[in-house]
Amino acid sequence: MQQQPNSSLIVLIGLPGSGKSTWAAQFGMNCPEGRPGYRTVSTDQIRADLYGDAAIQGSWGQVWARVIDQLRQGAADIHRGDLTGVVYDATNVRRRDRRRFIQTVHALGYPTVAAVWFDFPLSCCLERNRARSRQVPEAVILKMHRQLVATQPSLSEGFEQIWRMGPARLP
Template sequence: MTPHSSLLTPKYSALFLLIGLPGSGKSSLAKQLVAECEQRRLISTDGIREQLFGDEAVQGEWHFIWHELQRQLIQALRERHQAIYDATNAARKHRREVIAISRNIGFTHITGIWLDTPLEECLERNRRRQRQVPEEVILSMYQQLKDAPPALNDGLDRLIRYSVTSTEIAIASMRKNRT
């Protein structure tokens, strides 16, 4: 038993771990998932940075962010919410750390959702953003995902890989231009 397991009591507590490059569509998907079900709680590193440092662009010291992430995961369990963790999770080491701590505090089912959007599309979306991630950072994350792609042996119970094709991107772009 962990120190937090008494908080748990639900037989099934789910965490959805979003994985993907900046600009891959993680935050859009997270917002959609939360809108579909009021029993879902969004936890994002950008949101935590905004909360702690007043600006999501401020990277800040990781141990403060890590502590707040754990606090929010525990709170989601207390409230019997499913948690959606919105971060790049590009490095296998970081994915495994989040999965391990999530299991330790009581999450019983962890699903990875990998938004495998083409690099070129992520870079283009990033260029159109108000707050841009440096291109070299995106390229580094791309290499991390290429070298150690998300897998069940990261500690996941399920992995959903959503590959966006260039055809889907073109169709979405045409729809957007019509409205």
């Protein structure tokens, strides 16, 4: 990635173990001094808050309601100048879900939506997942991988920009 994303909403896309949450935490800490930062809306954190453990999937309706509440609050804070933007930290592997999400956030008042796509090899994500204390079942990651390979992120979904993160590629 040659420059930092500059959008009111940044959608993270990638498999579990691809580095989305780590990137979000680092990105949030790298705002220039005197400039309002970015807030992260994380479905894992919402699950931990609701159910006491991020691994408990729980009711998607409850999780989604919290996502919308946090996004609505983020839009209000951006409008007041208290925040530069919001990072949405979830896997976002299905194109139809990403399109619906973009429509929803535009209605909430986010004028621009960018994506950061964590395009790391499946083997790397599986290895990182095995090293975690909270592991996602491999069958779930394999299904997500198939979905993401079939519907790679594109500007036609409504993103202003897409940054592709991945291992260094040799010429």
